[in-house]
Amino acid sequence: MVKPVLVFGYGNLSRGDDALGPLVLEYLEAECKLDQIDLLCDFQLQIEHALDLVGRELIIFVDASVACKASFHFNVLTPIQDLSYTTHAMSPNALLAVYQSIKAVPPPPSFLLSIQAEKFELGDDLSAKAQANLLEACVFAAQRLEEPSLPLWLDHVC
Amino acid sequence: MYEHLETAQNPTNLKRVVVEPVSRVEGHGKVTLLLDEDNKVQQARLHIVEFRGFERFIQGRPYWELPTLVQRLCGICPVSHHLAAAKAIDQLVGIDPHNLPVAAEKLRRLLHFGQVFQSHALHFFHLSSPDLLFGFESDISKRSIIAVIGAYPDLAVQGVKMRKYGQEVIRMISGKRVHGTSAVPGGMNKALTKAERDYLLQDIEQMIEWSVASVALIKKVHCSNLPFYDDFGTIRTNYLGLTKADGALELYHGGLRAKNAEGETLIDHVDYCQYNDYIHEEVRSWTYMKFPYLLSLGKENGWYRVGPLARVNNCDFINTPLAEAARVDFKAHTQETMVHSTLAFHWARLIETLHCAEGIKDLLNDPDILSHDLVATGEKRYEGVGVIEAPRGTLFHHYQVDENDIVTKANLIVSTTSNNQAMNESVRQVANEYLSGQELTEPLLNNLEVAIRAYDPCLSCATHAIGKMPLQLELVDANGQLIDQLVKHGNGEIERNFHG
Numbered sequence: 042m043v044k045p046v047l048v049f050g051y052g053n054l055s056r057g058d059d060a061l062g063p064l065v066l067e068y069l070e071a072e073c074k075l076d077q078i079d080l081l082c083d084f085q086l087q088i089e090h091a092l093d094l095v096g097r098e099l100i101i102f103v104d105a106s107v108a109c110k111a112s113f114h115f116n117v118l119t120p121i122q123d124l125s126y127t128t129h130a131m132s133p134n135a136l137l138a139v140y141q142s143i144k145a146v147p148p149p150p151s152f153l154l155s156i157q158a159e160k161f162e163l164g165d166d167l168s169a170k171a172q173a174n175l176l177e178a179c180v181f182a183a184q185r186l187e188e189p190s191l192p193l194w195l196d197h198v199c
Numbered sequence: 200m201y202e203h204l205e206t207a208q209n210p211t212n213l214k215r216v217v218v219e220p221v222s223r224v225e226g227h228g229k230v231t232l233l234l235d236e237d238n239k240v241q242q243a244r245l246h247i248v249e250f251r252g253f254e255r256f257i258q259g260r261p262y263w264e265l266p267t268l269v270q271r272l273c274g275i276c277p278v279s280h281h282l283a284a285a286k287a288i289d290q291l292v293g294i295d296p297h298n299l300p301v302a303a304e305k306l307r308r309l310l311h312f313g314q315v316f317q318s319h320a321l322h323f324f325h326l327s328s329p330d331l332l333f334g335f336e337s338d339i340s341k342r343s344i345i346a347v348i349g350a351y352p353d354l355a356v357q358g359v360k361m362r363k364y365g366q367e368v369i370r371m372i373s374g375k376r377v378h379g380t381s382a383v384p385g386g387m388n389k390a391l392t393k394a395e396r397d398y399l400l401q402d403i404e405q406m407i408e409w410s411v412a413s414v415a416l417i418k419k420v421h422c423s424n425l426p427f428y429d430d431f432g433t434i435r436t437n438y439l440g441l442t443k444a445d446g447a448l449e450l451y452h453g454g455l456r457a458k459n460a461e462g463e464t465l466i467d468h469v470d471y472c473q474y475n476d477y478i479h480e481e482v483r484s485w486t487y488m489k490f491p492y493l494l495s496l497g498k499e500n501g502w503y504r505v506g507p508l509a510r511v512n513n514c515d516f517i518n519t520p521l522a523e524a525a526r527v528d529f530k531a532h533t534q535e536t537m538v539h540s541t542l543a544f545h546w547a548r549l550i551e552t553l554h555c556a557e558g559i560k561d562l563l564n565d566p567d568i569l570s571h572d573l574v575a576t577g578e579k580r581y582e583g584v585g586v587i588e589a590p591r592g593t594l595f596h597h598y599q600v601d602e603n604d605i606v607t608k609a610n611l612i613v614s615t616t617s618n619n620q621a622m623n624e625s626v627r628q629v630a631n632e633y634l635s636g637q638e639l640t641e642p643l644l645n646n647l648e649v650a651i652r653a654y655d656p657c658l659s660c661a662t663h664a665i666g667k668m669p670l671q672l673e674l675v676d677a678n679g680q681l682i683d684q685l686v687k688h689g690n691g692e693i694e695r696n697f698h699g
Contacts, residue, residue, distance in 0.1 A: 055256070055271035084277075088325055089363040142349070143356050163252045163272070 044079040045098035046189045048182070049090070051083050052105055057165030058158030061105040061175055064167075065154070068179040073186050086131040091140040099189050100151040101182065102133040105158035105171070113178040115185075115199050118151040150191050152198075154182055230647055232630055243630040245623050245651065257609040262291050262600050267380050269596070272611075273657055275321075278314035278369060279589035282307055283596040285382035286452070286585030290472075291600060292384040293577020296452055302570035303386035308451045309562045310372045310381060311587070315450060316406070316555040317365020318590035319507075319548045322655050323413065324358025327545055331420050335649045354416075357409045361552075364406050368559060371395040386574035396563050403560045407521070410553040414525045417546045422532060429533065430632075432541035432625040432650035435460040437493060437502070438509035439478075439617065441588050444468065446515030448522075448554065450588040456513050457493055457503060462536030465493060471586035474595060480612065488619045491612060502620035505592025506654065507547035512537050517550070519557035525550045541625050544653040589614050591655050615656045625650040 048069060050062035066080045081093055086102075094100060102118070120141045121134035137148040156178045160168045167175065185194055231244050253272055260268060265284045270277035285307070289299060296304075328347050347355050372391060373379020381387055421428045437460065441453035454468035455477065466477055480489040481498050492501030503509070511530075517523040529546055530538065538547075562568055585596045592614030599608040615622075629650045 053271055055268075084275075087321065087362065089359050089366060091359065092363055139359070142352075143359060164256045 043096040044075075044077050046078045046186065047081060047094065047097045047100045048078060048103065048186070049081045049083075049093070049100065050103040051085050053084055055163060057160035057162055058105050058168055058171040059161050060167060061156045061158055061171055061178070062103045064175055065103045065156070065179055065182055068175075069182060069186065072179075072183055077189065078186055086133060086136050088131070088136070088139050090136055091143060094136075094140050094148055094151075095144065097149040099191060099194065100149050101154055101185070102151065103154045103156070103178075103182070104133075105161075106155035107158055109155045109157040111157065111199070112174040113154060113156045113181060115152060115154050115181065115197060117195070117198055118153050120148060150194075152194060154178060230626060230651075240627075240630045243623075243627040245619075245626045253611045253613075254609045257598075257611075258606050260606055261604050262288055262598060262606055263384060263604070265598070265606070266382050275657060276314060276318055276589050276591070278310055278373075279587055279594055280596070281380075282311055282382055282451070283585040283587045283589070283594045284598075285384070286587065287583035287596045287598050288384045288585070290583030290585075291580055291598065293580055294385045294575050298575055298577065300386055300570075300572045300575055302390070302567050303573045303575075304452075305562055305565060305567050306372055306387045306391060306573070307382060309391075309559060309568065310369060311451050312555040312558045312562070313365045313368025313372070315365075315588075315590045316368070316552055316559065317362045319552040319555070320358055320361035320365060322590075323417070323545060323549060323552070324355065324361070326655075327652055328354070328358075330645075330649050330652070331417070331545065335646050357413075361406060361409060364402055365555075368399060371399055383574065385576055388573070390571045390573060391568055393569060396569060399559070400563050403556065403563065407553070407556045407560065410549070410556045411521060414546075414549045414553055417549050418528065418532075421540075421542065421546055425532075428542045429540045431646075432629050432653065433539050434541065434621060434624045434628060435539045436504045436621055436624075437465065437496070438512050438537065439493070439503040439505050440510045440513050440593055441471070441586065442467075442514050443518075448510055448514040448517040448526075448551075450510075450551075450555075452587070455586075455593075458513055458537065460537060460539065462512075465495065471595070472584040474584065474586070474597075478612070480616075489612075489616055490620050491617050492620075503617065504621045505614050505617040506544065506590075507551050507592075508538065508541075508544045509592065510588060511547040511550055517554055519554050519561070521557055522550055522554035525553055541650060541653045544655070548655070591615060591657060592617055613657070615654075618654050618656065622651055622654050622656060625653070 048066065050064075050066040052059040052062040054060045054063055063082050066082050069075075069078075070080055081090075083090070106114070118133050118137055120138040121132070133151065133153055137151055140148040156171070157174050158168070158171050160171070181197075185197060232240055233243075234240060256272070257265065257268065265288060266281050269280040269284045272280050286296070289296070324347070328351075332347060332351065369375075369379065372387075372389070373381040374389065381389060437457055439455065439457045441449045442456045443449045443453045455471050455474065456467045456469075457465040457477075459465055469477060477494055478491050479494050480491045482489055490498075490502060492498050493503060494501065511517075511526055514526075517526050529543075529550060532538075533540075581601070582599050583597075587594050593612075594614055595610070595612040597608075597610040598606050601607050626647055629646050633646050
């Protein structure tokens with residue numbers, strides 16, 4: 042039986058700010074009750090991850106983002122059949138579209154927590170800006186997971 | 200060949216077209232074409248812009264960290280780096296390959312089969328099948344995996360499940376799908392349980408069946424337009440890879456073999472620890488990537504290709520029956536001793552996928568795979584070399600350590616580096632044959648990407664970032680002024696900005 046809530050953080054711990062997704066998971070593992078929550082970590086989204094979404098009631102994807110203007114951003118995801126099929130840049134929207142295609146039903150309600158990032162060199166540490174953003178995003182994620190409810194999460198979309 | 204297009208004679212008088220990055224390959228790549236006033240290609244280069252820093256990342260670390268650390272070099276084939284490092288580190292603890300416990304070697308082979316199986320499945324079903332099934336110059340909206348799912352629903356689901364199965368092999372052995380630590384100095388750290396073995400056996404017949412079907416599909420696609428497939432991006436090259444002592448296809452451990460374009464053996468059964476005596480790397484000013492070559496043939500003629508096409512070309516046979524039958528069929532489709540078609544990489548890749556599925560089945564049914572005799576110990580050494588056939592080709596890890604077990608020197612030759620010259624040659628061939636004298640259009644430029652994707656290059660290992668992956672084409676005049684720009688965004692939308 043899968044747990045109803047999935048938090049999927051992705052990125053490479055050894056590539057500077059790319060580590061933000063996995064680091065949020067580390068925080069949640071230490072700070073949250075995980076009875077109803079699965080944490081999943083990977084380098085990047087891949088098409089087989091559509092199978093990890095099966096049976097969930099709520100999903101949060103967590104990723105570093107150079108496009109994020111604020112410290113972090115929390116938004117609703119919808120399936121979009123985009124053409125961004127690089128193996129390194131598959132979007133969560135596209136993953137939801139794959140889910141919909143292979144399961145023939147809409148995907149579970151899904152959100153993206155994107156965290157502002159700037160450095161991605163191999164061997165880099167987190168940038169100072171990403172470090173500050175990480176803390177804010179972790180607190181935000183932990184608060185949402187205390188009350189895993191679609192209406193409540195929708196109230197916090199920013 | 201097309202070496203004359205590597206460097207133009209009067210580049211300052213040429214227009215520059217930049218294709219950045221190459222989409223649907225791992226990471227960032229850039230193709231630059233310098234055109235003259237008649238849009239004739241005068242110079243073509245593939246730049247790999249983020250492929251650096253591996254050695255710096257490794258030096259100064261204790262050697263026992265490496266099998267875990269090096270997995271972060273690549274998010275697509277972390278297991279290959281893990282195993283190449285483990286083989287090198289075996290030597291640092293005094294264990295040569297023949298002294299590795301039998302069960303440890305078989306578990307590593309099983310792990311490696313799982314990795315190659317899932318990587319090859321990902322490449323074919325999710326990167327290349329849109330091009331192959333819909334045509335290279337088809338409408339861009341058709342050239343995505345979503346389109347494949349729509350048009351070939353069974354095929355797409357098979358691809359997802361094959362990829363998932365390979366990941367499950369890795370997870371059963373490593374404990375995790377990614378970042379697992381199964382290989383340790385001198386062996387493995389965990390036995391496979393009977394329950395894990397039985398779990399993997401449940402689906403292996405299905406994996407073999409789908410692999411057989413995928414080989415049949417690629418043969419049909421390739422042979423349906425044989426003159427085109429045998430010509431597109433095709434170059435006549437040397438080939439390098441590992442083979443078993445009896446000449447069979449080998450992915451985990453063997454001797455180095457190289458053949459020339461005519462199929463004549465250049466080197467054979469070479470102990471890879473001596474690779475420095477046979478292979479050197481050339482540095483060129485315009486790229487971070489090195490250019491390896493066979494020392495005996497020199498820089499001009501010694502470059503070679505690695506990967507599925509090289510392995511299937513180089514081996515005498517494959518030791519699993521269905522893949523061997525597919526190999527014989529593959530070789531018979533051409534009148535030549537060696538298959539040189541760049542697009543035949545796809546066919547060879549799927550033959551290897553089938554071999555991996557058969558190999559997984561054989562190993563799961565081998566009683567040794569459940570043994571707990573997993574680690575051997577020996578006397579410390581100060582240098583180790585590990586070589587493995589990664590999904591994209593031969594992967595070299597070479598380390599030296601000091602008396603405190605700290606890595607003082609590291610040298611990695613990854614398969615994309617070995618294929619560097621060949622990819623450049625294929626880009627030039629395609630540019631020369633298909634782009635010269637024509638207006639630049641997205642389908643034409645996709646031809647360049649198709650040629651590069653056939654090699655399955657890893658251009659920037661294991662990084663990604665939302666908002667960093669547009670495909671950008673720029674036309675710059677001799678004065679450096681941007682006069683035309685074509686941007687393909689992540690959602691496939693094309694934006695054109697005229698500056699002229």
